[in-house]
Amino acid sequence: MNDFYNAEMAARQERMALTTDMVRQRSELMKALSPKPGEHILELGTGNGIFARELIHSVGSDGHVIGLDSSDAILEMARHLCPNGEFLLGDAQDLPFEDARFDAIVAAQVFCFLGDVDHALSEAFRVLKPGGRMIILETDWDTLVWHTQNPELMGRMLDAYKAVYADAHLPRTLRQRLVQTGFSRVEIDSFAILNTDFGDDTYAKQTAGFADSIMEGSADFTTEEQSMWLEDQEHLDRIDGFFFSLNRYILSAFM
């Protein structure tokens, strides 16, 4: 057991998964993937296992779902939240599977962290059965419109936020990369996460939590700036001026 998983953290993950924005995201992803009973599906960067839990239900007892993630800590959480799931420690860039094993592969918010996206795509292509499909959900952080009364501080915070990713703008090159990998047809769709309040049910509040921890751990922000940033958002919320809009992209690639 590691330090990451505990009952409080698991409850927090469940609460986040139940927010309107995350329920919608999983539903859009599920629609694009449209899993069928009996299919064998691999989820890359499975995270807390909540999407895998829904997938297991969709493929039924004749199907099979494997969740792969590079973090032992997060897999501990996945095993807790999805006790009947199969979860493997591994790297999306070097898949521990034989060729042509899966009907479909799904990955949400994972490729943005990878150092070698093209190699990971070719690995996914290798382990897909002929006729298989791959569904990827990603964000281009330049599509974020987040209202502030302190643009200079918001700009610096967002630069620090984007630096967490290996590629914070992946969707704009992903379609071409999927074609170059060998997929014969690639479709792309998008939806916006739009929050006009800063309530606990919003993705904006979740993002603000990550932003706060990034500022906390960075020498580029003073404690005063960290509080100013949050107060700005709370103030905008009080005066009905809160605005957060971010595009998600879903790419569906078919062999």
Ligand SMILES: C[S@@+](CC[C@H](N)C(=O)[O-])C[C@H]1O[C@@H](n2cnc3c(N)ncnc32)[C@H](O)[C@@H]1O
């Ligand atoms: C932002 S989370 C997304 C989790 C989940 N897919 C979701 O949508 O809630 C990114 C996940 O990718 C995993 N990850 C990062 N690099 C990876 C790699 N090279 N191979 C496999 N998983 C990786 C992280 O450990 C983390 O669980």
